[in-house]
Amino acid sequence: MNAIECKNVMKRYGDFSLSLPSFSVEEGTIMGLVGANGAGKSTVIRLLMRLCRPECGTIEILGKDNQYEFNNVKQNIGIVLEEPGIPDSISTHQVGSIMQQVYKKWNPLIFTDLLNTLSLPSDKPFKEFSRGMKMKLSLAIALSHDARLLILDEPTIGLDPLARDEMLDLFLDFTRTENHTILFSSHITSDLEKICDQITYLETGKVLFSENTETLSEAYAKVVCKKSQLEDIAQASILGIRETPYCYEVLMRTPEVPTFLQKQKVSLEELIILMAKKGRGVA
Amino acid sequence: MKALLLKDWYILVKQARWSFMLIFVFIFVSIVGKGTVFYALIATMVCSMLPVSTMAYDQMSRWDVYVLALPFSKKDIVYSKYLLVLISISLSLVLMILLNGIVAVLPIKAMTMNQMGQVLCLQAILGLLFSAINYPIIFKLGVEKGRALYMIINFFLMAIVGALLSLKGGDFKNISYGTSIPFAQLLYFLLGALCIWLLSVFISFRFSNKREL
Numbered sequence: 110m111n112a113i114e115c116k117n118v119m120k121r122y123g124d125f126s127l128s129l130p131s132f133s134v135e136e137g138t139i140m141g142l143v144g145a146n147g148a149g150k151s152t153v154i155r156l157l158m159r160l161c162r163p164e165c166g167t168i169e170i171l172g173k174d175n176q177y178e179f180n181n182v183k184q185n186i187g188i189v190l191e192e193p194g195i196p197d198s199i200s201t202h203q204v205g206s207i208m209q210q211v212y213k214k215w216n217p218l219i220f221t222d223l224l225n226t227l228s229l230p231s232d233k234p235f236k237e238f239s240r241g242m243k244m245k246l247s248l249a250i251a252l253s254h255d256a257r258l259l260i261l262d263e264p265t266i267g268l269d270p271l272a273r274d275e276m277l278d279l280f281l282d283f284t285r286t287e288n289h290t291i292l293f294s295s296h297i298t299s300d301l302e303k304i305c306d307q308i309t310y311l312e313t314g315k316v317l318f319s320e321n322t323e324t325l326s327e328a329y330a331k332v333v334c335k336k337s338q339l340e341d342i343a344q345a346s347i348l349g350i351r352e353t354p355y356c357y358e359v360l361m362r363t364p365e366v367p368t369f370l371q372k373q374k375v376s377l378e379e380l381i382i383l384m385a386k387k388g389r390g391v392a
Numbered sequence: 393m394k395a396l397l398l399k400d401w402y403i404l405v406k407q408a409r410w411s412f413m414l415i416f417v418f419i420f421v422s423i424v425g426k427g428t429v430f431y432a433l434i435a436t437m438v439c440s441m442l443p444v445s446t447m448a449y450d451q452m453s454r455w456d457v458y459v460l461a462l463p464f465s466k467k468d469i470v471y472s473k474y475l476l477v478l479i480s481i482s483l484s485l486v487l488m489i490l491l492n493g494i495v496a497v498l499p500i501k502a503m504t505m506n507q508m509g510q511v512l513c514l515q516a517i518l519g520l521l522f523s524a525i526n527y528p529i530i531f532k533l534g535v536e537k538g539r540a541l542y543m544i545i546n547f548f549l550m551a552i553v554g555a556l557l558s559l560k561g562g563d564f565k566n567i568s569y570g571t572s573i574p575f576a577q578l579l580y581f582l583l584g585a586l587c588i589w590l591l592s593v594f595i596s597f598r599f600s601n602k603r604e605l
Contacts, residue, residue: 158461160457162604180463183461184463192454194459194461197452207399207402
């Protein structure tokens with residue numbers, strides 16, 4: 110079963126348009142959503158949570174269309190938005206009291222435990238929190254009501270490496286329960302590579318690839334070549350290209366690499382950079 | 393709904409202490425100032441503004457977006473703000489009754505029951521109309537953009553009310569003593585204000601539903 114399933118979804122904001130002909134996240138997995146600023150990651154999350162309406166298409170979350178009775182479904186979703194959205198004057202303790210009224214399955218003991226684990230003070234107002242602490246509090250809320258699905262928009266932004274690592278461990282702990290699913294958008298490709306089962310790359314509102322993390326490095330390869338060799342590669346098979354002072358780095362699907370060139374493994378970060386460079390007309 | 397009201401209460405306690413102080417002072421002055429109803433009406437207007445303040449804080453902190461990702465619909469948000477204004481107005485009326493009761497046992501002249509009934513009616517009418525007119529504008533345009541428009545509307549509204557009262561040969565002081573508008577007539581006005589207020593809830597919901605954050 111898919112925890113998230115979008116079919117033929119389209120959303121326009123002025124010149125920008127997001128298109129998701131087919132996008133799904135299988136239950137029990139972690140899906141990473143990656144892309145440059147303005148690629149449409151936050152728009153995907155806004156559409157999933159029905160913070161905005163698509164022009165067309167259907168979105169199903171945990172098996173239910175998000176147009177109808179979505180409040181009941183949202184009881185099972187933990188959400189972290191890019192802007193945490195908690196009023197500045199409210200303290201952590203007060204946040205707990207509010208959320209107890211919001212979620213039927215709110216567990217104050219888990220919340221208090223998470224506050225301790227994440228070293229968050231219970232009496233300080235939200236305005237005195239650093240960006241990282243704000244994200245941690247949002248995550249503590251998302252994890253304290255027995256959610257089945259976590260939707261996280263840039264949750265590790267502003268966190269130091271240690272805090273990021275702690276947070277990633279919490280995500281992994283969460284998915285130890287069989288039907289728990291995470292959709293997680295981030296710029297930090299190392300975080301995505303570390304925990305995601307699947308990666309979806311968005312560029313200017315379009316999905317360029319959505320692949321299993323393990324097979325991703327096998328599906329794509331990088332070749333390093335000279336200009337004369339570049340002319341012998343079929344243009345259609347070049348997915349991305351980067352010019353360096355001495356050579357060209359070319360991204361291709363592994364089976365399409367010509368035999369006269371040496372394949373190299375490509376990291377997620379390189380993959381994205383190379384694809385983005387082609388998109389910007391370097392090739 | 394309880395969660396939304398609780399969140400608003402926490403915000404108001406922290407951010408609107410001066411408003412609470414003003415409400416108290418205006419109502420007290422209205423009672424001891426020989427029945428000057430003007431101050432009681434100002435207190436009610438401040439009460440009607442309290443939910444607008446919470447909406448401004450919601451927008452500033454992006455709670456207005458976050459709350460829709462929680463198990464709440466736009467309808468819940470609209471209802472909670474209207475419920476909050478109803479609670480605020482009711483509290484200003486209760487405060488009026490309590491303070492008048494306290495003043496009555498002191499050697500200061502308090503309002504009679506009839507005067508009190510009229511003032512309470514006027515407060516309720518103004519509070520309901522004020523929120524009924526302003527809230528749809530805010531739900532349509534947001535607090536920042538809506539602020540300028542509702543200030544203009546309120547200025548004209550107050551000017552019209554003032555002009556009508558002058559035409560009737562009354563003034564704010566007289567109203568409190570029950571010489572301008574009969575009590576029964578005020579009850580009809582209150583019923584009318586309540587109908588307009590209910591219509592406003594519906595309009596605000598329509599506006600809020602169409603507005604994308």
